[in-house]
Amino acid sequence: MSLPVLSAPTERVDIQLGDRSYPILIGAGLLDDPLSFAATPAAATALIVSNTTVAPLYAKALQGALAGRFRTVHLLELPDGEVHKNLQTLNLIFDDLLGHGSDRKTVLFALGGGVVGDMTGFAAASYMRGVPFVQVPTTLLAQVDSSVGGKTAINHPLGKNMIGAFYQPQLVVCDLATLQTLPPRELSAGLAEVIKYGPIHDMAFFDWIEANIDALVAREPAALAYAVKRSCEIKALVVGQDERETGLRAILNFGHTFGHAIESGLGYGEWLHGEAVGCGMVMAARLSQRLGGVDAAFVERLTRLIERAGLPTVGPALGAERYLALMRVDKKSEAGEIRFVVIDRPGSALVRSAPDALVREVLAQSCAAQ
Secondary structure, eight states, X not given: OOOOOOXXXXXXXXXXXXXXXXXXXXXXXXXXXXXXXXXXXXXXXXXXXXXXXXXXXXXXXXHHHHTTTOSEEEEEEEOOSGGGOSHHHHHHHHHHHHHTXXXXXXXXXXEESHHHHHHHHHHHHHGGGOOOEEEEEOSHHIIIIITSSOEEEEEETTEEEEEEEEOOOSEEEEEGGGGGGSOHHHHHHHHHHHHHHHHHHOHHHHHHHHHHHHHHHTTOHHHHHHHHHHHHHHHHHHHHHOTTOSSGGGGGGTTHHHHHHHHHHHOTTSSOHHHHHHHHHHHHHHHHXXXXXXXXXXXXXXXXXXXXXXXXXXXXXXXXXXXXXXXXXXXXXXXTBOEEEEEEETXXXXXXXXXXXXXXXXXXXXXXXX
């Protein structure tokens, strides 16, 4: 399909990682413009990895933009959805690369949301021990979070994103026009990751989101452009200081410890990642209140904003023991102790443990009755 014509000047945010630095381009009409991909390494072959939902919408435009840079541009369509973010689907990418005799200069393009981006990045990190890749995120969640920073992974039945690598893309191209075709549920899921940046780092941005949440839900181009740009700026700042999540970067997981437990406990794909994170932020805020970081008014304010974004604020009834067991598998856990991202004051976060009794109180307050 042809991309909707929107007026949004192209913005650039840089991820500063020395010789692995790269730009994030943000604007409308970038996906079918060859100039958007000028930073892509030279190679004979490219592979666009997409899914059965996104490829019919945008693969042709991307193929056209890349035609002048590569002699051959292949397309692989994966099945759509979190339930397919696994070793079997990852292997389809390797099958395609090997089947076409792809060399280590082959450039992979991830055209889709977070699942496509995570799997394509992991395939790029692993194939021949590393080939270049480019992120072309088409969902709000991927544009503001998962495409930026080099986290790549697949899920395991026992835990989300447990098998993966830190591997940075060469370039991220965020075409805001693709957000106009997102289902409403996917748009809301992306807003969870936008909202996240306020409590952990920037309360002025949180104020702006509150004032503009209706415009964001209505997909007003100027509001979306600012939300994507500011989110990427904050993520770039954090990743530039802590690429491999040895400290500061962990704050980006606000709401994710509870959220990942919801996703794993219900079965991948039942709730979208952003839905689980939205609900997880309510739980994490309540835990932060019990630990003395924020007051009840802040928790209420965050909960109302998450609701206005169209996200769930009541967790599924998995049972406290099941939640605790799932959260012990979280990547932030140390020696079996669950570690949570909590707000120590509005606009600032840290990672710490919490007594199981407090966590049980939060779950009792936050989950549907069994």
